[in-house]
Amino acid sequence: MSLTTVNASQLTVTEQVMKVSKNVLSKITNAMLLPIIGITIFIFFWSIAAQSIHTSLGTFPGPNAVVKQFSSLYDEHVVEREKAEAFYQRQEKRNAAKQEKNPDYVGKIRAYTGKETFFDQILTSLFTVTCGFLVAAIIAIPLGIWMGLNKRLNSAINPIVQIFKPVSPLAWLPLVTMVVSALYVSDDPMVSKSFLTSLITVSLCSLWPMVINTSIGVSSIDSDLLNVSKVLRLPTFTHIQKIVLPASVPMIFTGMRLSFGVAWMVLIAAEMLAQNPGLGKFVWDEFQNGSSDSLARIMAAVIVIGFIGFLLDRAMLELQRKVSWDKSSASV
Amino acid sequence: MNLSASENTEFLEKNTPQAFLNISQIDMVFPTDTGGFTALKNVDLKIDKGEFISLIGHSGCGKSTVLNIVAGLYQATKGGVLLQNKEVNEPGPERAVVFQNHSLLPWLTAYQNVELAVKQVFNNTMSKAEMKEWIEYNLKLVHMDHAMFKRPDEISGGMKQRVGIARALAMQPEVLLMDEPFGALDALTRAHMQDSLMEIQSELNNTVIMITHDVDEAVLLSDRIVMMTNGPEATVGEILDVKLERPRSRLSLAKDIEYNRLRSEVLTFLYEKQRKVENISSKAVTPKSIPRKRVSSQ
Numbered sequence: 001m002s003l004t005t006v007n008a009s010q011l012t013v014t015e016q017v018m019k020v021s022k023n024v025l026s027k028i029t030n031a032m033l034l035p036i037i038g039i040t041i042f043i044f045f046w047s048i049a050a051q052s053i054h055t056s057l058g059t060f061p062g063p064n065a066v067v068k069q070f071s072s073l074y075d076e077h078v079v080e081r082e083k084a085e086a087f088y089q090r091q092e093k094r095n096a097a098k099q100e101k102n103p104d105y106v107g108k109i110r111a112y113t114g115k116e117t118f119f120d121q122i123l124t125s126l127f128t129v130t131c132g133f134l135v136a137a138i139i140a141i142p143l144g145i146w147m148g149l150n151k152r153l154n155s156a157i158n159p160i161v162q163i164f165k166p167v168s169p170l171a172w173l174p175l176v177t178m179v180v181s182a183l184y185v186s187d188d189p190m191v192s193k194s195f196l197t198s199l200i201t202v203s204l205c206s207l208w209p210m211v212i213n214t215s216i217g218v219s220s221i222d223s224d225l226l227n228v229s230k231v232l233r234l235p236t237f238t239h240i241q242k243i244v245l246p247a248s249v250p251m252i253f254t255g256m257r258l259s260f261g262v263a264w265m266v267l268i269a270a271e272m273l274a275q276n277p278g279l280g281k282f283v284w285d286e287f288q289n290g291s292s293d294s295l296a297r298i299m300a301a302v303i304v305i306g307f308i309g310f311l312l313d314r315a316m317l318e319l320q321r322k323v324s325w326d327k328s329s330a331s332v
Numbered sequence: 333m334n335l336s337a338s339e340n341t342e343f344l345e346k347n348t349p350q351a352f353l354n355i356s357q358i359d360m361v362f363p364t365d366t367g368g369f370t371a372l373k374n375v376d377l378k379i380d381k382g383e384f385i386s387l388i389g390h391s392g393c394g395k396s397t398v399l400n401i402v403a404g405l406y407q408a409t410k411g412g413v414l415l416q417n418k419e420v421n422e423p424g425p426e427r428a429v430v431f432q433n434h435s436l437l438p439w440l441t442a443y444q445n446v447e448l449a450v451k452q453v454f455n456n457t458m459s460k461a462e463m464k465e466w467i468e469y470n471l472k473l474v475h476m477d478h479a480m481f482k483r484p485d486e487i488s489g490g491m492k493q494r495v496g497i498a499r500a501l502a503m504q505p506e507v508l509l510m511d512e513p514f515g516a517l518d519a520l521t522r523a524h525m526q527d528s529l530m531e532i533q534s535e536l537n538n539t540v541i542m543i544t545h546d547v548d549e550a551v552l553l554s555d556r557i558v559m560m561t562n563g564p565e566a567t568v569g570e571i572l573d574v575k576l577e578r579p580r581s582r583l584s585l586a587k588d589i590e591y592n593r594l595r596s597e598v599l600t601f602l603y604e605k606q607r608k609v610e611n612i613s614s615k616a617v618t619p620k621s622i623p624r625k626r627v628s629s630q
Binding site (some may be wrong): 231 | 437439
């Protein structure tokens with residue numbers, strides 16, 4: 001009798017150990033193994049499919065061709081940097097020589113005007129999207145808070161938001177381009193027109209998700225919390241600072257993440273169409289270039305664009321985790 | 333002295349000692365799509381300083397509405413509330429509210445939640461050190477000093493409600509309004525909280541209006557139990573004086589004849605005189621759902 005109970009308890013211990021190890025195993029599987037399997041299968045089908053697609057620019061690039069292009073893009077970058085370095089050195093030498101002859105001579109350093117490499121374009125795009133997004137956030141969040149607090153304002157502005165929200169960046173772009181070139185006239189421009197055009201287009205498109213989410217977040221604050229504020233007779237500013245903002249932070253961040261995603265997509269399209277510097281221009285240039293490597297280079301750009309978009313979203317998520325009190329809302 | 337009738341009432345109004353808190357002939361009509369819904373009709377109640385009043389009645393009878401009017405969160409359609417002869421027409425910290433579901437700000441610690449109230453109320457009268465001391469004193473009063481720096485999601489429901497009470501007490505209110513403060517707690521925690529409240533009350537002797545569903549809670553804590561009739565047009569049905577000696581202990585009261593008499597009176601009122609006729613279709617317009625909407629639309 002006692003033997004059987006001991007056996008039973010032993011069984012449960014081993015069972016438990018197995019359960020725990022199973023849990024750990026399944027976690028590893030979910031986090032690592034399955035994505036790797038998924039990616040492997042994708043690459044396999046990609047390379048199979050690529051071989052059988054023949055375009056006027058040659059066979060559709062498979063994974064190998066893309067990897068090769070990544071390294072050649074990097075090499076080009078290094079070469080271009082060396083050229084730039086040499087260019088500046090030559091200038092310095094020339095200036096030094098002139099200065100030797102004439103001590104009053106003040107040397108000019110001219111900027112290198114060589115071709116922007118893939119990596120330069122990435123940085124340009126990242127800078128533009130960040131600026132455009134920040135401009136949108138500075139407008140959208142206060143506007144959203146105001147709309148959330150004021151029902152009448154919300155009713156007045158909401159139709160405008162709803163109509164402009166689904167507008168494609170490509171529709172805005174010609175208008176923005178014309179308006180920028182008409183209004184932004186300066187002999188010594190702080191930023192280039194193309195940068196401004198991209199920035200405004202990005203802002204116009206990424207404004208709306210932030211406005212909508214912020215206003216919803218603010219207007220759906222628990223009425224009990226608002227009553228607390230009323231009982232305490234908090235002045236408007238303190239009310240916004242202590243109650244409204246923290247309570248709607250999760251929704252504001254949801255809007256910001258959506259907007260950043262939109263901004264990144266819009267930017268690539270805007271750069272392509274408007275020939276503004278950036279990754280979009282890179283893609284367009286390669287397309288126009290039409291060399292046998294072009295498709296592989298575009299595919300490399302596609303992967304980089306996707307990867308950067310993913311990283312941007314992750315960065316926003318991390319920021320949300322840092323700032324927001326509500327950790328549960330800051331999940332993937 | 334020869335006075336005409338109108339002069340006489342004037343004289344009386346001037347010279348009769350007014351109640352500390354005077355809820356004077358309140359009507360409350362909520363606008364609905366099909367016209368007005370009269371939630372309260374002629375609710376009249378005078379409360380002395382230091383009194384502990386329980387409002388009891390079936391759900392949907394307008395208890396919360398009365399409390400919200402006293403708090404200033406609603407405006408009565410007719411009649412009004414006088415606190416120390418001053419009319420109540422907006423919410424304020426002298427009428428602190430303990431809400432049913434604690435309503436602590438989830439992003440602040442217990443200490444910070446109380447601090448928000450203290451800073452707002454005593455900004456001009458207390459130094460920083462005094463404020464700190466006062467916040468800690470109030471948290472100690474509700475036995476929450478060990479978890480001052482925990483956030484609401486890190487503490488239990490009973491603890492949250494304690495912090496809510498500490499926040500209300502820290503405003504040093506003239507009237508403390510409690511809307512089913514222990515309704516969401518389990519029976520053991522509730523009993524514990526009731527004992528805590530009695531202990532605090534013996535120390536501070538606040539004027540309290542508490543809404544409750546719990547007959548035992550009402551008898552145990554109150555000086556007077558105000559029983560409300562069913563809505564619509566709910567009003568004060570009966571008022572029961574509870575003259576049990578303090579401090580009260582739930583154990584010894586369980587066998588007390590007077591306690592059991594009071595208890596059965598309340599039960600008789602609730603389940604014989606004001607038996608709630610359950611009607612599922614009429615539930616859609618319980619006053620509870622209407623006030624919520626009104627508040628959110630403001």
